[in-house]
Amino acid sequence: MLVDPSLATPIPERPADRDLNGSTASLGVLMGLAFRRSSGRAWRLRQRSMTLWPAWVEQLNHPESPLQLDTPLIQLAGSAEEAQRMQQLADARPDSGLQFIANDRLGETDPVWPQAGHGAMLSERDGRVDPLLLLKALRRSLIEHNVERRATEVVELQRPGSTARRQWRLITADGRNEAVDLVVICSALGSTKLLQSLGHQRPMDAVLGQVLELQLNKPAKQWTGWPAVLTCGGINLIPHGHNRLWIGATLEPGVNADPAATETMRRLNELAPSWLNAAQLLGQWHGLRARPRDRPAPLLEELEPGLLLASGHYRNGVLLAPATAEWVSQHIDKETITSP
Template identity: 45%
Template sequence: MIGAGVVGFSVAWHLQRSGHQVALYDPQLGQAQGADAGSSAALGLLMARVFRRSSGRGWRLRQQSHALWRQWREELQQRGHVLPFRPGLLQLATTAAEQEAQAQLAEQRQDLRLLDPAELETLRPLIPQPSLGGLLSPEDGQLDPIPAMRALQEDGARLGVQLNATAVRGLERSGSGQWRVVGGQGSYDWVVLSAGLSSSALLEPLGHERPQHPVLGQALELQLADGDQAPLNWPGSLSWSGINLVPRPQGRLWLGATVEIDQRQGQPEQLLALRELDGQAPAWLQRATVLRQWQGLRARPLGRPAPLLEQLEPGLLLASGHYRNGVLLAPATAAWVAEQIEQG
């Protein structure tokens, strides 16, 4: 297993608990996520039930992950791990077209609910404008990605996952048909590549062109001013005009994330637009103090839909390019990898 983001930890943990022996390689193991890692940009919003489509691979992966995350959280919490989860996701409609699309989706799915005008009016002083309507998904929510990765890593190690803080320089076929990890130790029946942008570089010498480009995301943590605690009473996290607002403990708020294509360094004007919600920040948000900012690089496939889930050669699996849905799709990705190995 190459890559120790949320997808890599999920795959390694799931395979080990399914009876496989797993070695996980990543030079960042034992350290904080680097700014070039995709998981470091994640806010952990799990948007499964509010997904607009009702068929296709993307829909199936989201629904499978939605169910698996519930099972995984319960299993890990029973073993003493903490996985902070805030239920509820409110999508706000900024146009009449979005409002109509929300109404159609609410008709299709009984677990989704449109906010009535009175409910929206109670929120109106505290939410960005324009907000013409709102669609509430009680089953979706927000999972804190860093504690989730820590739980998967620690429980995986308890189960026997071998952690190698080593940079993989290449992949080679051994004479026995196994794979040798250049820079690692031993040979393996299967190699799973889940190393984000580095996956493409490892595949090129093998003749596999799977280009991905970086999409940088910047995020902020804000401390609300005294008396401005009302956002903590929202029915969950908010999604408004592509920007996510995530209430946090102790009167704090996460705000993110930008979409900066082919950038590796955050642009100040993008961060300012995020901070001010493109000029629509409510008064309470303007009064908040910035505690920290961070960024990460999401890997977006070129010419192919995200994510990349492929068996490229016997024993070589690619599970990368999740773009902005790595946290959400991690369990379904792990299930797909396990299925390929068990069938193979």
């Protein structure tokens, strides 16, 4: 049974219909290989997800909910020091599809890229997946597998009693009281309140992600030389159609958008070329990312028998979806095997 107001209802079609939900306000950037670390939990999760993503797309792709991986991703170096780190990273991973491109070897593009002046790193296998198309594909898969869906929220969790069959109780916003064998909490910022009543302190802070949709004054020539994702100073630029562009980043703490921060993002910290400054704003939307406090993201924990936490992915919810799902599946299998 899935209790989720988002996946249990139709997925929004337009940016104007997106709410503060992190998934519907995401750009779906997958930066798993162009990651500076080469060890540790964060690195392993990224690597596992990038391994799983092609199979996920193949399984979820359907005429009613088409899905594909858009590649590559290019990061512009913002300084000589960053360029050196990129060169070292590409040299250290010869089989990962990473390549550093010196500034004087960057090809011509239409429209021109921001001129950071220090070269760039190409990641052939990184890129993006459209998050709304992903949600539609997941929803279709849920329906195909006859998963019961509830378009409501869980407002309280109650521990199993002392009966032979130890079941959790879910109290929902529509007044239901459900008995279940196992609970997986994956409700981002909403996870904290559910866990507090059980004595589990997992505070998370809201960080605002913003996206602008811009229309160029003159059509681009099929975005010649552009990757699926161009990253400049932590800000993502994504071609969208012949003459439209998305610009997005997760930069602001709190829940309210700061117009000054939005303008700084649009101007790419004063690196925006003239065509970008002249582009027409068609719309903007934002969503909240859940960043764990004093703990690394994401939170993947078995808190009690039958209670799993898979939340707090911060900026990497879409990227880490396959690895997270695999972790949950393994723990559900373990729980099933060890249950009386």
